[in-house]
Amino acid sequence: MAEHEMTLFQVGLAAFYIFLFKLTQQTDLCVLTISANRYRAELKDILGFFSNTLPQRMIIDPHWTLDQLFDCTKELCLKSMRHAHFPYQEMGELQGIQTLFLAEPICQAKCSSELVLKPSRSLLDDMVAKFDMTCSIDYNNEIRSITASLNVSTDLFDAKTISTMAYRFQCLLDQVFISVSSFVCNISLLLEHETELLQQVNMNNKFQYQSNLLLLHEQFANRVEEHPQKLAVVLDNQCLTxxxxxxxxxxxxxxxxxxxxxxxxxxxxxxxxxxxxxxxxxxxxxxxxxxxxxxxxxxxxxxxxxxxxxxxxxxxxxxxxxxxxxxxxxxxxxxxxxxxxxxxxxxxxxxxxxDFDEVAYIIFTSGSTGEPKGVQLTHRNLLLTVASYAYNGSILPTDTALQITPCSFDAHVPELLGCLIMGGTSILLHPDGNMQLNYLTSLVERNQASYMHSVPSHLSIICEQLEKDNAFERLVTLRSLCSSGEAMDIRSLNKFRRNTKATIFNLYGPAECTDVSIYKITQDVKQMIEPTCIGRLSPNLVCRILDPYMQTIIPDGHQIGELFVSGPSVFPGYLNRNDLTQCVLINGLSDRTEPYYKTGDLVRLDAYGSLHYVGRKDFMVKLRGQRIELGEIEHIILNASVNVTRCVVIKHQHSKTAHEYLVAYVQTTVMNIESLLQQRCQEQLPSYMVPSIFVLLDKLPLSTNGKIERRLLPQPDAIIEQIVQKRGEQPKTKIEQEVSAL
The missing domain is CATH 3.40.50.980 (Rossmann fold)
Known part of the structure; x- marks a missing residue:
């Protein structure tokens, strides 16, 4: 403090800013302080209460050193004192200030060789917290010690959370007083038990696998030698041993x-x-x-x-x-x-x-540059993924597996080849069989299938049909149901769980690392299904969940970070795109020699070691299980006509039907261009990537920095209804029919 000529209050305020930044992951912070408000000499000796509440706004640069933050805090405090007499109530009326936090300067320093502090605890005497969080710092001159205390509203936080906050603040103060050259973003609030939890997450579910594993087709050849006459694949009346x-x-x-x-x-x-x-x-x-x-x-x-x-x-x-x-x-x-x-x-x-690490297959997924990108997967990637399925019990060598997944999904490879290299029987649907629900469920019954994979939206349709027909007995032989690609539909899963004996596995994983985690849902009715939960890491994988400054988040189930994954199922790179590969395969995040895959997925980690999916860091979305880079669609639309000047595509969920679909907002002065845009999209994009609605606008809403303000885009639900009413005719598209039926 002496080096920076700062008071204890100023140091405490700087520490409190760091504390709030690390807890909330916000950089623009406003903290209330209490000013003595005796700004004129004649007021110093007058009895009475002159104190005023003073907001101190700090925009933190996380890459500042503590030295720099101290200097900025000191400057902020000195500047704010010029306006300390301005009533806070009037300030709030003028600016509409909404404040959550209070930092209380409980000390006054006199200019002398010895720091003399007069603590005031008036704000802490009340049983009712006046603010969401109040921070007070005392200096005891007799024993030369500093005491920090937090007064936190129990309406917002329970006792355990408040106690944990206090330990975190102590942990922060220890770091602040050790090294002022540290960067703000590198300050950690992790407690010892949380560090142990993170280690356990990466140590659980390990199994030994042979380093000299056979290649995929060699594994299949071994199964041929074991049972050449066993049925391998069945398609309606056709079959092959x-x-x-x-x-x-x-x-x-x-x-x-x-x-x-x-x-x-x-x-x-x-x-x-x-x-x-x-x-x-x-x-x-x-x-x-x-x-x-x-x-x-x-x-x-x-x-x-x-x-x-x-x-x-x-x-x-x-x-x-x-x-x-x-x-x-x-x-x-x-x-x-x-x-x-x-x-x-x-x-x-x-x-x-x-070689075991050479590429076995390539899956092309949507690319933000306008062209699909090829994800290369090796023999090791797939074999270790299949081994993890067997380890977790989602698919077993004795299974008869219904092969539903289309080849546009990366999951079709482990679903088909995984079954064959394990020695099971694969039941194929004919090309249009996915939506022929009676045919699909009859196949399960006729072939006594024990394994099935379905995306949640498809499973929801299956359950609705079976409930309508009172025909859930067709699925009585199912032992395992795997679901992936979308958020779980709790209603459908509970319906499925009540009417079958199958264990449900919610799988999560981008194509670049096959499956990352598994959430197992048993028949135990006491197990509550958590809709955002994607479960625990698959065997032999490790992960890190990092904030934007590459620091580990707090695993409290609240903080959000980007998921990085490393291990034997991570892909070696994109086909002919070293530039993209270098952006997503990151070295140096730990002492591991293998790189980490930067998933772009935002997740939380709860206190039990389970991952919860929150969303995307970018604008990639999933629709009916299909991975879509919205930038690829926007690229096609922008190049469709010179009359298109701006475009943005979003995924929207209808407010009444809950159905999801794509909406394209197009800035153009030509209002009869919709059919052309739709035609260009249909010529170059798969059907699931063609927007259901094109909204033509004279001008797209922009933010102050010139970016499209997605929050201000008109709601498409109302637009659909207007289109249908204006036509005065029967709805044509699927979306129009859904709205019309309401």
């Missing part, structure tokens, strides 16, 4: 190597509807030591062509339904998979063995 599936896959692999000259690490796109051929094609690609890349057949041709350019593919695997989508380089699986071709199979294909 493990032995048959292996031989057909080997046949296609032989063709890829000898006729198509596929080399190790070549990318082989597969544009095939859900079928036996697709399963054969995936395994054949891996047997050729090439890289599997799914293409969704119903995606726009322009998008498919863009992916082909990125992969530089020598051939494209198709079947009868998709053979005409491409002009050249196609290999029609339907024409090759013939029983009379089995004789030409060479039992010992001369292909060099690949």
């Amino acid at each position: 493990y032995g048959e599936l292996f031989y057909f896959a080997q046949l296609i692999s032989y063709h890829l190597i000898n006729a198509c000259h596929i080399q190790p690490n070549d990318i082989v796109p597969l544009c095939v509807e859900r079928s036996l051929e697709r399963t054969i094609g995936i395994l054949a690609t891996l047997m050729s030591h090439a890289i599997y890349c799914p293409l969704t057949p119903n995606h726009p041709q322009q998008r498919l062509n863009g992916i082909l350019r990125q992969t530089n593919a020598h051939c494209i695997l198709t079947h009868d339904m998709t053979a005409n989508k491409f002009e050249s380089k196609t290999v029609n699986l339907s024409s090759l998979i013939r029983p009379n071709n089995i004789d030409i199979i060479d039992q010992s294909l001369n292909v060099p063995r690949r």
Whole structure:
């Protein structure tokens, strides 16, 4: 204090600013202080109460050192004293000030060689707290000690929380008085038991795995040797045993190597509807030591062509339904998979063995730059993910698994291959089977399926239909239900839990690291389902939850931070995009040699070690389980016409139906452009990325710094109703029909 010529009050106020910043993660803080208000010499000796409440606003730069914060606090206090006589009540009326915190200067310092303090505890004598939080600091001259106290409103905080706050403030003061060269953002409020909790989160659920694990197709070959006559895949009236599936896959692999000259690490796109051929094609690609890349057949041709350019593919695997989508380089699986071709199979294909950490498959996801980006996943990534499924019991070798997930989801790979390399049976739906609910549930019943995966919105529709038909008995054989891609629908899950015996697993994980955490929901009715909970870390993964200044958040279930994940299921990088890879794979966050993946997801960590999903740091969203970069849609719209000057796309949830959909707000002077914009989106984007509504505006609302102010955009619910009323006709789109039905 002497070095900075500061009073104890000024130091305490600076510490209180840090305390509030670390607790609230806000940098713009306003704290009330009490001024003696004897600003004229003749007032000093007059008896009476002159004190005035003085707001002190500080905008903290988290990268300041404590030295810099002390200097700024001292300057703020000196400047504010010039206006200490201005009544606070009038100030509040003029500015509409709303204050939550009070810092009380309980001391007065006299200029002498010895600091003399006269503590005043008038604000702490009352049983009722006058403010949400009051901080007082005393100096005892006799024993030369400083005492800090917090008076906190029990209407806002319970006794345990208040006690914890006091310990945190003590922890902060210890750091403040040790080193004034520390940065404000590096001050930690973590207590000892919280540090231990963070360590336990990263130490739980570890299991040993072999360092020399077999590759994916080698694992499958072992299952073939164990039970060649067991059913591997079933599609309606078609089926293949493990032995048959292996031989057909080997046949296609032989063709890829000898006729198509596929080399190790070549990318082989597969544009095939859900079928036996697709399963054969995936395994054949891996047997050729090439890289599997799914293409969704119903995606726009322009998008498919863009992916082909990125992969530089020598051939494209198709079947009868998709053979005409491409002009050249196609290999029609339907024409090759013939029983009379089995004789030409060479039992010992001369292909060099690949490394366990080489890429096995690539999933293209939405990209903010206007082009999809390829997420590369290795054999290790998938095998360790499948091993964690078995460890947690979500899928087992004895399962008969219903394969629902489309190939546009990254989850279709562990769902299909995971089942096969574990030795289970995969039940395929025909391409349009997902929304044919009677067909889907009948498949579960007929094949006695024990495992199913569904996104929450799809599960909600299934449960509604089964309840309507009183047909939940069709799902009686289900042992495990996995759900991912969206926030859980508690109503549907409780309905499902009441009517089946299945254990529910809520899976969380971006494509870049397969599955990160698992939230297990048992049949125990006492277990309350927490809608935001994404559970505990998957085995052998570690995480860090960091604030914007790369400091660990407080694991109290309230503070929010960005999730960083490291471990064997984290991807090696994006295809041909080292720039993007360097942005998301971060080294140096711990003593681990493996990088951390920067997920962009905001989470909380509760006192029990469970993660809770809060939202996104950027504008990526998920709709019906599909990952969407809104920037990609905006890029398409902006380039659709010279008359479009600005655009912003949001995901909106209807206030009455709770259905989610995309809304595009377009700044344009041309009001008949909607059909053109919709056409351009349909030509270049998958159907789930095409906005349901285009709102044309003369001008989009902007903030003072020129950015689009999303909060001020008109609500789309009212716009839909206006459109329907203005037309004076029957609603056409799905969204219009939902609103009209209300």
